[in-house]
Amino acid sequence: MPQADQLALVFLNGISFGMLLFLLAAGLVLMLGIMNIVNLAHGSFYMLAGFIGIAVAIKTGNFLLGAVAGMFAIGFIGLVMERFFLRRLPGHIEQMLFTLGCVYIIYDLSRVAWGSNPQYLPPPEVLTGSVPIGDLQYPIYRLAIIGFGAIIAFGLWLFLEKTRFGAIIRAGADDKEMVEGIGIDIKLVFTMVFTLAALLAGLSGVLATPVLTANLTLDWQVLTLAFVVIVVGGLRTLKGALIGSLLIGIVDSVGIFFFPELAMFLMFGVTALILAFRPKGLIGYGGLR
Amino acid sequence: MKTKLLFTLVMVALLGSLVSSGCSTEAPIKIGALLAITGPMATDESASRDAIKMALDEVDYEVAGYEIQLIVEDWAMDPAVCLSKTKKLIEMDDVDIVIGPFSSSAGLAIRDYIDENERLWIPYLCTSSSFIEDSYTRYFFRASYNSGRQLTSVGAYIAYETKGWRKAACIALDYQPGHDELEGFKEVFEAMGGEVVQEIYTPMDALDYGPYVTQIDVDDVDFLWSFHYSGYALSLFTALEEYGIKDQLPVFVSCNTFYPSLLAQTGDTALGIESVSNYITYLDTAENNRFVQELEDNYQAEATDFSEHAYVAAKMAILAIEGVDGDVDDVDGMIEALEQSEFEAPRGPIKFEVHSPVQNMYHTVVERVEGELQTTLIGTYTDIGPYWLPPGIELD
Amino acid sequence: MRYGAYVLVGLAVFLIVPQFIASYYVLIWAEILIYAIFALSFNMLMGYTGLLSLGHAAFFGAGGYTVALLVVKGGMDNFWLCIFIALLVSALLGLVFGYLALRTTGIYFIIITLALAQMLWALAWRWRSLTGGDDGLPGIDRPDFGLPWSLEDTTNYYYFILVFFVLSLFILYRISRSPFGRTLVGIRENEPRMQALGYNTWRYKYVCFIIAAVFGGLAGVLKVYQDGFISPTYCSMMTSALVVLMALIGGTRVFTGPILGAGVVWIIKSVVSSYTEYWTLILGILMVVIVMFAPQGIVGYLAQLKERYGTLKG
Numbered sequence A: 001m002p003q004a005d006q007l008a009l010v011f012l013n014g015i016s017f018g019m020l021l022f023l024l025a026a027g028l029v030l031m032l033g034i035m036n037i038v039n040l041a042h043g044s045f046y047m048l049a050g051f052i053g054i055a056v057a058i059k060t061g062n063f064l065l066g067a068v069a070g071m072f073a074i075g076f077i078g079l080v081m082e083r084f085f086l087r088r089l090p091g092h093i094e095q096m097l098f099t100l101g102c103v104y105i106i107y108d109l110s111r112v113a114w115g116s117n118p119q120y121l122p123p124p125e126v127l128t129g130s131v132p133i134g135d136l137q138y139p140i141y142r143l144a145i146i147g148f149g150a151i152i153a154f155g156l157w158l159f160l161e162k163t164r165f166g167a168i169i170r171a172g173a174d175d176k177e178m179v180e181g182i183g184i185d186i187k188l189v190f191t192m193v194f195t196l197a198a199l200l201a202g203l204s205g206v207l208a209t210p211v212l213t214a215n216l217t218l219d220w221q222v223l224t225l226a227f228v229v230i231v232v233g234g235l236r237t238l239k240g241a242l243i244g245s246l247l248i249g250i251v252d253s254v255g256i257f258f259f260p261e262l263a264m265f266l267m268f269g270v271t272a273l274i275l276a277f278r279p280k281g282l283i284g285y286g287g288l289r
Numbered sequence B: 001m002k003t004k005l006l007f008t009l010v011m012v013a014l015l016g017s018l019v020s021s022g023c024s025t026e027a028p029i030k031i032g033a034l035l036a037i038t039g040p041m042a043t044d045e046s047a048s049r050d051a052i053k054m055a056l057d058e059v060d061y062e063v064a065g066y067e068i069q070l071i072v073e074d075w076a077m078d079p080a081v082c083l084s085k086t087k088k089l090i091e092m093d094d095v096d097i098v099i100g101p102f103s104s105s106a107g108l109a110i111r112d113y114i115d116e117n118e119r120l121w122i123p124y125l126c127t128s129s130s131f132i133e134d135s136y137t138r139y140f141f142r143a144s145y146n147s148g149r150q151l152t153s154v155g156a157y158i159a160y161e162t163k164g165w166r167k168a169a170c171i172a173l174d175y176q177p178g179h180d181e182l183e184g185f186k187e188v189f190e191a192m193g194g195e196v197v198q199e200i201y202t203p204m205d206a207l208d209y210g211p212y213v214t215q216i217d218v219d220d221v222d223f224l225w226s227f228h229y230s231g232y233a234l235s236l237f238t239a240l241e242e243y244g245i246k247d248q249l250p251v252f253v254s255c256n257t258f259y260p261s262l263l264a265q266t267g268d269t270a271l272g273i274e275s276v277s278n279y280i281t282y283l284d285t286a287e288n289n290r291f292v293q294e295l296e297d298n299y300q301a302e303a304t305d306f307s308e309h310a311y312v313a314a315k316m317a318i319l320a321i322e323g324v325d326g327d328v329d330d331v332d333g334m335i336e337a338l339e340q341s342e343f344e345a346p347r348g349p350i351k352f353e354v355h356s357p358v359q360n361m362y363h364t365v366v367e368r369v370e371g372e373l374q375t376t377l378i379g380t381y382t383d384i385g386p387y388w389l390p391p392g393i394e395l396d
Numbered sequence C: 001m002r003y004g005a006y007v008l009v010g011l012a013v014f015l016i017v018p019q020f021i022a023s024y025y026v027l028i029w030a031e032i033l034i035y036a037i038f039a040l041s042f043n044m045l046m047g048y049t050g051l052l053s054l055g056h057a058a059f060f061g062a063g064g065y066t067v068a069l070l071v072v073k074g075g076m077d078n079f080w081l082c083i084f085i086a087l088l089v090s091a092l093l094g095l096v097f098g099y100l101a102l103r104t105t106g107i108y109f110i111i112i113t114l115a116l117a118q119m120l121w122a123l124a125w126r127w128r129s130l131t132g133g134d135d136g137l138p139g140i141d142r143p144d145f146g147l148p149w150s151l152e153d154t155t156n157y158y159y160f161i162l163v164f165f166v167l168s169l170f171i172l173y174r175i176s177r178s179p180f181g182r183t184l185v186g187i188r189e190n191e192p193r194m195q196a197l198g199y200n201t202w203r204y205k206y207v208c209f210i211i212a213a214v215f216g217g218l219a220g221v222l223k224v225y226q227d228g229f230i231s232p233t234y235c236s237m238m239t240s241a242l243v244v245l246m247a248l249i250g251g252t253r254v255f256t257g258p259i260l261g262a263g264v265v266w267i268i269k270s271v272v273s274s275y276t277e278y279w280t281l282i283l284g285i286l287m288v289v290i291v292m293f294a295p296q297g298i299v300g301y302l303a304q305l306k307e308r309y310g311t312l313k314g
Helices: A004-035 A042-060 A063-088 A092-114 A140-162 A164-174 A176-181 A186-212 A218-233 A238-258 A260-277 B002-019 B046-058 B079-092 B104-117 B150-162 B176-192 B230-242 B260-270 B286-299 B305-323 B331-340 C002-019 C023-049 C057-073 C079-101 C106-126 C154-177 C179-189 C191-196 C201-227 C237-250 C257-270 C279-293 C297-313
Strands: A130-133 A136-139 B029-035 B066-074 B097-099 B120-122 B167-173 B195-202 B223-227 B251-254 B274-277 B342-345 B348-353 B356-369 B372-384
Touching: A004 A042, A004 A130, A004 A136, A004 A140, A004 A164, A004 A186, A004 A218, A004 A238, A042 A063, A042 A092, A042 A186, A042 A218, A063 A092, A063 A186, A063 C279, A092 A218, A092 C237, A092 C279, A130 A140, A136 A140, A140 A164, A140 A186, A140 A238, A164 A176, A164 A186, A176 A186, A218 A238, A218 A260, A218 C106, A218 C237, A238 A260, A260 B195, A260 C079, A260 C106, B029 B046, B029 B079, B029 B305, B046 B066, B046 B286, B046 B305, B066 B079, B079 B097, B079 B104, B079 C023, B079 C201, B079 C257, B097 B305, B104 B176, B120 B305, B120 B331, B150 B176, B150 B223, B150 B251, B150 B274, B150 B356, B150 B372, B167 B176, B176 B195, B176 B223, B223 B230, B230 B251, B230 B260, B260 B356, B260 B372, B286 B305, B305 B331, B305 B342, C002 C154, C023 C154, C023 C179, C023 C201, C023 C237, C023 C257, C057 C079, C057 C106, C057 C201, C057 C237, C079 C106, C079 C201, C106 C237, C154 C179, C154 C201, C179 C191, C179 C201, C191 C201, C237 C257, C237 C279, C237 C297, C257 C279, C257 C297, C279 C297
Parallel strands: B029 B066, B029 B097, B097 B120, B167 B195, B167 B223, B223 B251, B251 B274
Antiparallel strands: A130 A136, B274 B356, B342 B348, B348 B356, B356 B372
16 A cells, blocks of 8 residues: 555656646647647657757756757757748648658757767756655655746746737737738748747757656657647647646556556557547647637 | 759669669678667667677688678668568678677567578577577577576575575566566576565656656565666666665666766766676776777777677677688588687677577676776676576576 | 550569569568558548548558467468458457547547557557567468468569559559549548538548558558568557658659658668668658658659640640
8 A cells, every 4th residue: 555655756746747748748839829830840859959958068067058058959940940941831731741851850860969878967956856755755856847847837828928929929829811911920920939939849858858868769759748748738728738748747657656557558548538538638729828 | 943853863863772783792701780770779789880890800801711791781670670681681692690680579570581591690689588499599699698597597696695685676677678587587586585576667668767666665675676778777777866765775787787878877876786797898807908998999989788799799700700611601510619619708708508608797886986987896606607597496 | 545554564564573683672672562552551541531640550560460469379371361350450440540530630630540559559569478569479471372382482472462562552543533532532622511512521531541441451461471570660650650751752642652652761761771871861851852842742743744844845
């Protein structure tokens, strides 16, 4: 029989893993909700951000610099992808297939640059160590992940709800013609949104690295996890993604604890179940909120 | 328009490569190597390639007066591709010896085909015990060890006799070798009188080890036994440290886990972890020091268990060719030569029993020496064969 | 009439050339034919209903594992019974997966197919006692019909596959040109309109999904006899992604597109990879180039070229 502190740990794990999933999915929701682009290279962004973040953090000895470097490197790649490629493509399917090509390209370039050995990025000094919970211990960095997730969720909400640019984005998601009608260059808006989403992916990619490590299998793994989250939560809403992440995180953690045999089935099983009964996700979709 | 023309040309060239057929020159002895250069994996196979090249460079690509030609194929971590590439090596290139692959599942995929085509086959890992059972021993000669018996039997012996542990929690990777090693350990450890209280398997694609290490009943067991390597070990050790389990339980690894670049990643999370392995980079023998140094100086590659095993496999190929004076059509002769052979590898002396090495096992602990992490040798167990059991222990 | 000539020339090439090339290339060619069936089946969905499945490997694996289990665990050596059961299992799986997946559309469809296929992959990996886990099931002999030509021979097995390839091509082509196929295209182009015309569009898509599943299963069956073993990579996401690449590089709107796509992708993966370790990069760049410059795929692009220059000359 599991003890109370063990159960507490299981739930904390679920929440922190859920927040981690939210970090993985947030950028994808932006791209999808506003531009309707399914970015299959989203997981590759994370992988690349991790590798770049580690390289810079080790060179400079500063975690924060690594995070900034990963963020801007991916932001730049996102900018180039949108401005020179995605923008010229006629439909969403073509855009998605372009990103599929990018998955293979980013994979191979990373393999050549960093090799196949996995790499680890220790958390910054202040966030190293554990706090006691009952007789057990809980890593501080995982609590920090919960914090990062909350900050990013709140920041995005603030940005979308309270700024003029956010208002334009929301309007663009609902009705492109209307936005163009009032004289706003929707293409520019899209470029900025895609870049913003890439920046977000880069930043979260480095923040997640102390838990995920950086290795060449991450591209597809992260992509499927992010997919699962946004699908469960409903495609276009950040709120949905947040709820979906936490739900999947907790189900995964609790499920593994009580039914370790089913570990490999849990996440996809829950997804398939939810979609079978609620084909538009738990939250369904409306505008971007 | 030009771009479109260029594009068309590229397409035509790609298709054209299908039709061109290979042409062979005057008969050098050919060695084919199956390596996983691309594909999702946790180990760097380019070092294995360098180690094979190093072994051949040492003899100047010439054995018994014959020129040696090495053909490397990438099987991309897909057993089906591995089979297809093996067919390429044998049917197109007509190689005389096949080295690799490392993975047992890919090895099982090509086993029957190799058997039919009667080529000497030296996979440098392929640790599954099914390779040396029944009738499959003939063309197969591995450079590694036997899953569930060698590293794990010695591990069980050390845990029970040397350390005096009685109750184990076991954590292993959820794939065939993980199950083989864990079950092998359990069998021997329980035959000795110990008890395996918990068996936890972590999926290969588990990103977060938190939920798995949380399951460990710290109060109920004497130690944690693990079979994790490379990136998986990295994730496991980090989680064990973070969740404070390493402070409460000794961790023991029955696996070739530690090599310098991994220790650089794990940092102090690996400190104090004991392990048993058949090769350690830090082994202080003349042959090993030479191997580590030359591999690094001439090929900028790291001496890991993978590269050492690949090096030994290439060595075995050379020994086999020498044994028949270059008459590689005499496969039986090559097999006999290897069966009789005894040689000094970087890991120590090797001879063979049922086509699998009899060798030393090293009991080590991760320590910080002069600021650098390394695995320090605690004990050496010599002459450990593929079916080794602790003295006085018998299994049904 | 002109099509008939093309088909005859194509068939002649497929029949005669393997007699003159190295056996390894015959093997590659045979694999291409198998993947061509797989890509064609995928394209029944993608090209004719516009539904992109990221889990098509599930059927490839279902067909393959059924045969492997029947042969290895069941000791069955009747090929026709094996293939019948395998196709039946694929169809049943399509029945279930299609029922669940077709409740959704767009990206939800992509992801639910992915999730369902991943569950099957996990089952293949985890149900060790039955499937052999990641080691897979070795020891599947090719069918023996008591003919003088042993199918263990690469070239003979190639012809065996060729029969199934031609048969599949014929059936799928007839389906695509039938009123059923035209209705599917109508649904792809404008579903509400077809509904307004009184079509039960869901049922059409469902049947199409099952057809795709059956032929995906057939490709898996042929592959498992080709390899003589099966492992979970048969139903992995990598295989699903590969078939997407094949169909799209060849072209989804042209019936022959996926065949050429299968050829190009498989040659890069198995032949080009012998010469350069950067084959993944080549594949990625090719994909990007196709999307940017020839979104109809290679075959679509060639057809367009022919149209343009054909009219100039003629």
